[in-house]
Amino acid sequence: MKLYEFEAKQILAGYGVEVPRSVLILRGEDAKAKIEEAGLRFPVVVKSQVLVAGRGKAGGIRKAEDLDEAVRLVKELFEKPIKGILPGAILVEEAVPFERELYVSITIDRSERKPVVLASAYGGVDIEEIARERPESIIRYHVDPFLGLRGYEARAIGRELELKGRLLVSFTSFLQTMYRVFEAFDAELVESNPLGVVGDKVVPLDARIIVDDNSLFRHKSLVEGRRVEQRGEFTEWEVKARSLGLAFVELDGNVGVIGNGAGLTMATMDLVYHYGGRPANFLDIGGGARAELVKKAVSFLLDFPKADRIFMNIFGGITRGDEVARGVVEAVKERGLKKPLVVRLSGTREEEGRKILKEAGIEAFTDPVEAVKRVVSL
Amino acid sequence: MAVLLDSGARVLVQGITGREGSFHTKLMLEYGTKVVAGVTPGKGGGEVHGVPVYDSVAEALSEHPDINTSIVFVPAPFAPDAVYEAIDAGIKLVVVITEGIPVHDTMKFVNYAKSKGAYIIGPNCPGIITPGQAKVGIMPGHIFKPGPVGVVSRSGTLTYEISYLLTREGVGQSTVIGIGGDPVVGLTFTEAMKLFQDDEETEALVLIGEIGGDMEERAAAMMAKGEFKKPVVAYIAGRTAPREKRMGHAGAIIMMGTGTYESKVKALEEAGALIAETPFQVPELVKKALRR
Numbered sequence: 001m002k003l004y005e006f007e008a009k010q011i012l013a014g015y016g017v018e019v020p021r022s023v024l025i026l027r028g029e030d031a032k033a034k035i036e037e038a039g040l041r042f043p044v045v046v047k048s049q050v051l052v053a054g055r056g057k058a059g060g061i062r063k064a065e066d067l068d069e070a071v072r073l074v075k076e077l078f079e080k081p082i083k084g085i086l087p088g089a090i091l092v093e094e095a096v097p098f099e100r101e102l103y104v105s106i107t108i109d110r111s112e113r114k115p116v117v118l119a120s121a122y123g124g125v126d127i128e129e130i131a132r133e134r135p136e137s138i139i140r141y142h143v144d145p146f147l148g149l150r151g152y153e154a155r156a157i158g159r160e161l162e163l164k165g166r167l168l169v170s171f172t173s174f175l176q177t178m179y180r181v182f183e184a185f186d187a188e189l190v191e192s193n194p195l196g197v198v199g200d201k202v203v204p205l206d207a208r209i210i211v212d213d214n215s216l217f218r219h220k221s222l223v224e225g226r227r228v229e230q231r232g233e234f235t236e237w238e239v240k241a242r243s244l245g246l247a248f249v250e251l252d253g254n255v256g257v258i259g260n261g262a263g264l265t266m267a268t269m270d271l272v273y274h275y276g277g278r279p280a281n282f283l284d285i286g287g288g289a290r291a292e293l294v295k296k297a298v299s300f301l302l303d304f305p306k307a308d309r310i311f312m313n314i315f316g317g318i319t320r321g322d323e324v325a326r327g328v329v330e331a332v333k334e335r336g337l338k339k340p341l342v343v344r345l346s347g348t349r350e351e352e353g354r355k356i357l358k359e360a361g362i363e364a365f366t367d368p369v370e371a372v373k374r375v376v377s378l
Numbered sequence: 379m380a381v382l383l384d385s386g387a388r389v390l391v392q393g394i395t396g397r398e399g400s401f402h403t404k405l406m407l408e409y410g411t412k413v414v415a416g417v418t419p420g421k422g423g424g425e426v427h428g429v430p431v432y433d434s435v436a437e438a439l440s441e442h443p444d445i446n447t448s449i450v451f452v453p454a455p456f457a458p459d460a461v462y463e464a465i466d467a468g469i470k471l472v473v474v475i476t477e478g479i480p481v482h483d484t485m486k487f488v489n490y491a492k493s494k495g496a497y498i499i500g501p502n503c504p505g506i507i508t509p510g511q512a513k514v515g516i517m518p519g520h521i522f523k524p525g526p527v528g529v530v531s532r533s534g535t536l537t538y539e540i541s542y543l544l545t546r547e548g549v550g551q552s553t554v555i556g557i558g559g560d561p562v563v564g565l566t567f568t569e570a571m572k573l574f575q576d577d578e579e580t581e582a583l584v585l586i587g588e589i590g591g592d593m594e595e596r597a598a599a600m601m602a603k604g605e606f607k608k609p610v611v612a613y614i615a616g617r618t619a620p621r622e623k624r625m626g627h628a629g630a631i632i633m634m635g636t637g638t639y640e641s642k643v644k645a646l647e648e649a650g651a652l653i654a655e656t657p658f659q660v661p662e663l664v665k666k667a668l669r670r
Contacts, residue, residue, distance in 0.1 A: 053622070108481060110561050110591040110629070113488050128635040145485050186482050188561075214628060215480035217455060247626045251618070262559060262626025263533020263588055266615040267657050273618045274656055282619070284626040287516075287534060315539045317518035347538070348518065369658055 001211045001222070002051045002233055006091045008207035011185065015177045019204055022093035024049075026228065031074040031090075035067060041094050042066055046073040049089040050082045051233045053126065058082045063095060088228040096203050098196030102161060103130060104175060105191035106143075106182045115143040115182065117175070121161050123194040149179040166200035174202050185222075186215030237304060244296055246283060253278025255375060256307025256339075258297055260285050260319050268313040271368065277376040280307040288318040294327025295334075302335040309340040311375040313368055314347070321345050321353025329360045337361070340378045344371035380508040381528065381553040381573045381580070382471060382497065387512045388444040390435065390469070391416040392460045393451035394426050398475070402451070402516050403427050409519040411512045414442045417460075435467040447471045449505065449514050454478040457501065461487045465496045473514050474500035474564070481628070484562045491564060498564025502628070504534040504556035515556065517541075525550015527664055528574040530567060531586035532559055532593070532629070536615060540586060540660050547661040549668075552580040559588070559627030567597040571606045582609045582667045584660060585651070589616030590630045590637040598645035609667035610651040613660055614642050 003011075009019045023038035025031045035044075048060035055061060060082045064070035074090045103123035109116040119139045120130050130138060139160050143149050154175040158168045174195070182190045188211070192204040216223060234242065241248035247262070251269070255277045259265030262284050269279040281304065285297050301310050314324050328343060344365045345353045357364040365371035389406070393399040394416025404427045406413050413429050415438040422433030432438040439445055448469045452460040457476040464472045465487070472491065479501045491498045499506055505515015509522040517534075521542040529544075529551055531537040537556050544551065552574075557565050567585060574580045583606075587594040594614060600606050617639040619625045621632040632638055647653055652663045 107634075108485060108562060111566065111593060111596060113485050113562050115485075131635070145482070145489055183482065186480050188481065212481050214454065214478045215482065218480075249620070249623050249625060251620065259535070261533060261535025262630055263531075263536035263586070263615045264539060266588065266619055266625055266630065267533075267536055267539075267613075269619070270615060270617045271656055279618055282625055286626075315535055315542070317521070317535065317538045318516065347521075347542070369656070 001213055001216065003209040003211065003222075004049045004051065004089070004228060005047065005207060006049055006089065008209040009204065011181055011209065012177065012204060012207055015181060017174060017177055017204065018201070020093045020096050022091055024227070025074055025090045025092060027078060027088055032067065032071045035070055035092055040092065042070075043095040044070050045093050045095050046070055046077060047091045047093060048077045048080065048082055048087040049091055049228060050085050050087050052083045052085060055082055060087075096196055096198055096205060098194070098198050098203065098205065100197045101194030101205070102197065102202070103127065103193045104178070104195050105189060105193065106178055106187070107189045109142060112142055114145060115179075117141040117143065117149070117157055119157050119161055126193070143179070148183065149176055151176065167197065167202070170201045174204070181209070185209060185219065186212045188212050241283075241300060244300065246297055246300060247286070248300070249282040250306070251279050251281050253280045254306065254308045256280050256283075256301040256304060256310035258283045258285060258301060258310065258312040260289060260314050261287060264313065264315060268311065271313075271372050272311060272376065275372050275376050277372070280304070289324065289327075291323050291327035291330065294324050295331045298328050298331035298341075299335050302331060302338050307339065309375055309378050310342070311372060312341070312343045313371070314343070314345050316345070316347030316350060319348065321347065321349040321351075322356060325353035325356035328362060329356060332360060332362065340375070342371050342375040344368045380511060381555070381570070381577050383447070383506050383508045383512055383514060383553060385511040387412060387447045387514065388442065389413045389514055390438055390442075390445045390448040390464070391429070391451065392435070392448055392464065393453075394418055394429065394431055395421045395424070396451055398516075399451035400426050403429060405519070406513055409513045411514060414445060435463045435469070439467050445469065447473070447514055449473045449475060451475050454480070458483040458487050461498065462490065465491050465494050470496045472496060472498050473503070473505050474498060474558075475503065475505060475516060476500070477502045479560070481561050484560060488562060488564050499555060500558040500563060502560045503558030503563070504537060506553065506555045508553045509551050517554070517556070521545055522554060523550040524552075526552060526579060526581040526668065527584060528552050528577070528580040528582070529554040529584045529586070530570040530574070531556050532588045533586055533615060533627070534559070536586055536657060540584060540613070540657050543658065543661050544584070544664065547665070549661060549664055552577060559629050561591065561629040567593045568600050571597060571600055575606050575608065580608065582611065582664055584664060585610055585612040587612060587614040587642055588627065588630045589614070589619050589625065589632055589639055589642075592636055594642035595645045598649040598651070601649035601651065609670060610646070611654060611660055611663045611667055612646045612651045613654040613657055614639055
């Protein structure tokens with residue numbers, strides 16, 4: 001789960017980090033009154049709260065010299081979609097006169113199976129760009145997950161960034177706090193970019209936290225107490241799918257895809273592409289799916305307007321062919337065969353399954369390559 | 379010979395009384411795996427499909443000192459505890475089927491296992507099978523047959539599909555390992571490759587990767603350095619997957635520019651692997667590799 005900038009900064013502030021003074025304006029609130037009430041000093045930075053990357057470049061961050069300009073910009077940003085997404089909130093924050101911008105993040109190095117601190121003296125652009133333009137500037141430091149980030153380790157990273165004196169102390173304390181947040185919130189990523197240098201202090205000008213979805217059972221308050229509903233990370237149909245409990249990702253093509261298992265479903269998308277089609281989505285019904293779930297998934301794609309045909313690729317191990325077929329037939333009975341549907345069914349009880357499908361007038365194949373060629377040619 | 383698992387395996391099932399644990403205990407027994415005991419705290423004294431159930435791993439081991447392998451079906455919030463319990467009891471191979479374990483927990487128990495010299499397979503994996511000898515996992519046993527090809531995979535169903543295709547074409551498998559789809563897993567491609575390199579029965583390796591992470595690139599580096607000398611056929615899923623989107627598996631995501639299909643295929647191709655563009659090309663390429 002991606003957290004908004006304002007949420008990430010609130011968390012850091014809760015751990016004693018000095019963050020710029022700010023006020024959050026929710027959609028529909030009186031921006032003028034709220035900014036006045038907060039007593040912010042001008043100039044301020046007006047920031048669209050969206051979860052997509054590259055918000056600055058897309059015009060989602062603007063500077064205002066006085067109250068009127070700030071109010072006007074808040075209104076403007078509420079109406080300005082960032083990569084297709086309208087924000088649910090705008091953060092108005094005192095502009096901090098920083099001298100330079102650092103990059104720092106903590107994430108998980110999947111191959112080393114350890115937390116890794118990434119830091120660079122050249123912040124303000126995203127890490128991919130730093131890696132491209134100044135790869136030598138990136139410091140990578142692995143942390144023992146049982147010991148956490150020790151003070152001397154944080155200082156060593158600060159010294160590599162050529163920070164000295166009280167600035168080094170401020171940076172060390174900030175980095176250790178970031179690590180505590182990383183642990184306490186089961187984060188996949190805690191990032192501050194840019195981390196501003198202001199005199200002898202560091203101040204997080206932006207902050208980003210991604211919480212591991214698997215850990216949400218122990219972070220219920222993060223989900224339940226949210227002031228701004230999750231926007232921007234998911235499309236309208238992805239949100240619908242999530243509410244139905246389906247693992248669905250929207251793509252740009254027109255061939256609806258259903259598979260069982262993430263790897264097989266991706267392979268099915270790739271197969272469609274390989275034979276000249278373009279997948280409209282990823283939809284994984286997982287292992288051992290029952291008829292009820294199959295029905296839900298097929299109905300969903302029958303309704304999904306981007307898909308003008310559906311290719312369903314099932315390899316039954318634990319998943320039973322007859323169970324799958326019954327789910328498909330029920331969905332079609334309820335929704336009608338609004339678009340062509342081609343099913344490849346192999347494995348456990350495949351013959352029973354194909355028989356059920358054929359009786360209902362649905363095309364069923366054993367060979368996935370034949371099936372995909374068929375669906376692409378329609 | 380085989381890798382990590384053979385007919386000498388004596389298996390403990392942790393979470394044996396649950397729906398999945400009980401169902402797959404039955405299937406493992408039917409395959410011929412020696413499942414000797416199970417654990418569910420609070421259910422000690424019972425039996426599941428004739429297998430005695432204990433309250434703790436230590437108790438199971440004191441009654442069955444020949445246990446050398448464990449398979450974990452315990453729900454995610456309690457699974458890490460089960461893994462530590464197995465490692466601390468001295469079990470050297472722990473297969474974690476459980477899906478949805480927080481990555482920070484996995485990171486810790488995987489590091490702990492390493493320090494104790496234990497292998498973890500998974501989490502969120504189908505397990506391991508040495509056809510004709512034993513299966514410790516949830517894969518359908520009948521699609522495999524003994525033979526010279528090792529398979530190591532990040533995906534479950536895709537492993538079944540490809541193994542089935544191999545079997546149908548008459549190409550059997552030495553050992554098949556599903557290492558799991560999470561961002562952090564125990565056994566990695568390169569660790570598995572070290573084992574397959576030393577296994578005399580394995581003549582070629584099928585590597586089934588996915589977008590996300592850099593395990594495939596590391597496998598390629600190992601080949602390029604000459605540390606893995608057997609022919610490799612690789613298939614990578616996710617060519618058409620968008621960036622920054624999780625494709626079902628928690629680990630199947632291109633983040634901060636790493637983990638792309640192109641990078642993986644390029645690295646493997648340069649290291650001499652044969653690349654299958656679809657899963658259905660794998661058997662043909664394996665046959666070609668075996669003839670070399």
